[in-house]
Amino acid sequence: MPLNSLAGWLTKGEASMMTIDDIRNDKSLLNQIDWHMTPEEAVRLYLEWGNNWAHSNFVIRSRDDVSYYFVVNTWGKIPVIYLIRRNSDEAVELAGIELPAEIGERFLNSVGYNKGVYAVDGELREWLQGALNVRA
Numbered sequence: 001m002p003l004n005s006l007a008g009w010l011t012k013g014e015a016s017m018m019t020i021d022d023i024r025n026d027k028s029l030l031n032q033i034d035w036h037m038t039p040e041e042a043v044r045l046y047l048e049w050g051n052n053w054a055h056s057n058f059v060i061r062s063r064d065d066v067s068y069y070f071v072v073n074t075w076g077k078i079p080v081i082y083l084i085r086r087n088s089d090e091a092v093e094l095a096g097i098e099l100p101a102e103i104g105e106r107f108l109n110s111v112g113y114n115k116g117v118y119a120v121d122g123e124l125r126e127w128l129q130g131a132l133n134v135r136a
Contacts, residue, residue, distance in 0.1 A: 018095035023083060024132045029068065033083075035129075037069035038119035046088050063087045068094075070120040070128060072107065079104045081120060081128060103127055 023029060045067070066087045073080050083095040099107065107124060120128060129135070 017093065018083065020095070020097050020131055023095055030132065030134060032068045033134075034067050034069045035120075035125065037067055039071050039117045040119075042067060042069065042084070042086050042091070046086055046091075063089050072099075072118045072120055072124060073116075074108060074111065074113075074118065075115050079107055081124065097128070097131075099124070100127070 064087070066085060068083065068085055070081050070083055073082055079099050081097040081099065082093045083097075085092045085094050098104075103123060107118075111118060
């Protein structure tokens with residue numbers, strides 16, 4: 001089902017997380033995804049307000065400034081890619097996408113099987129962009 005507005009998803013809570021098909025079919029959302037945002041950059045931009053001027057021209061001015069980006073979470077038994085909506089008030093997980101087993105295993109190996117939250121890059125980004133029909 002294509003999304004006409006993210007507002008419906010944001011008010012439904014975690015029980016109604018988006019699927020990869022929902023994301024793929026929401027062209028407006030796809031156009032807002034920052035493929036270069038990392039968990040570290042999100043913290044710097046949205047939580048460490050005093051450091052914003054030093055690294056880029058983009059400065060968070062209010063809670064209306066929002067970023068959409070993906071992260072890989074390895075705290076569970078299998079790695080999961082989450083689509084995050086972040087502003088200065090909160091980070092909301094909009095979607096959780098399980099990785100294919102082979103890609104997940106290679107990713108875990110690349111991070112030494114450490115628990116954490118990582119940027120989506122390299123093979124993961126290529127796989128995800130392909131699954132979402134996005135051209136980089």
